[in-house]
Amino acid sequence: MKIGYARISRPDKQDLSMQIQALEKEGCGKIYQDTGSAKNTARPQLQDMLRYAREGDEILVWRLDRLSRSLTDLISLTDDLGARGISLRSLTEPVYQTSGPMGRVVLQIMAVLAEFERATIIERTKAGLRAAKERGVHVGRPKLLSDEQATHIIQELNAGRMSLNEAAGLFGVSRSTITRLRRNLSNGAT
CATH class of the missing domain: 3.40.50.1390 (Resolvase, N-terminal catalytic domain)
Structure with a gap:
């Protein structure tokens, strides 16, 4: 059959x-x-x-x-x-x-x-992503918040004028996005 x-x-x-x-x-x-x-x-x-x-x-x-x-x-x-x-x-x-x-x-x-073809495609993709990052191109999902918005949120959170929930609601993002933003900025990443 x-x-x-x-x-x-x-x-x-x-x-x-x-x-x-x-x-x-x-x-x-x-x-x-x-x-x-x-x-x-x-x-x-x-x-x-x-x-x-x-x-x-x-x-x-x-x-x-x-x-x-x-x-x-x-x-x-x-x-x-x-x-x-x-x-x-x-x-x-x-x-x-x-x-x-x-x-x-x-x-x-x-x-x-x-398998060789697949490995070659993966290597070319990785090389392209590295080159794009070196040129300053943002790779990955688009940022949900501009740098100005991120700075404003962190300032307000640090000053105690805004809670995580308020920041998330005001900018239309999840609470975890605000938490991740705070963690990345405290580690020196943007």
Whole structure:
């Protein structure tokens, strides 16, 4: 039996329909669908699919990264499937099919390249963030309070003319934001 597995990371920006159509076209009798990061192998539908699959079944995915982004997890998963007599096939990476020894070699090469690509993207992102910080660009969520507002709040709190609740209400932020602001300013951070 052909079993399909489709996954997206972000339902607000991605759609499963393309993967599902491709899996249906390949004749998948059952398609499992997950939403979430591929870093976590405890995805509910993935676990259900792995319990459902039987010897002689073939699991199909749109791409290998729909199944896992970690080389270790991917190899572990394919080893488990192979030991159970279940093959794995990627629709967009046709050279990949685990039914033979060459398939395992190709899997490992592709997984290493995917992991390298992910690590490279992470490094480039970190370098870009460091460079932006060095140029004085604020990185992260936008500040809720201007520097002037922060100074005013701290002065009023220190003078006892305003409570944490009053400051939070006046500026439309949470009490924890005011507490964090006070702690950061007392530590010399802005």
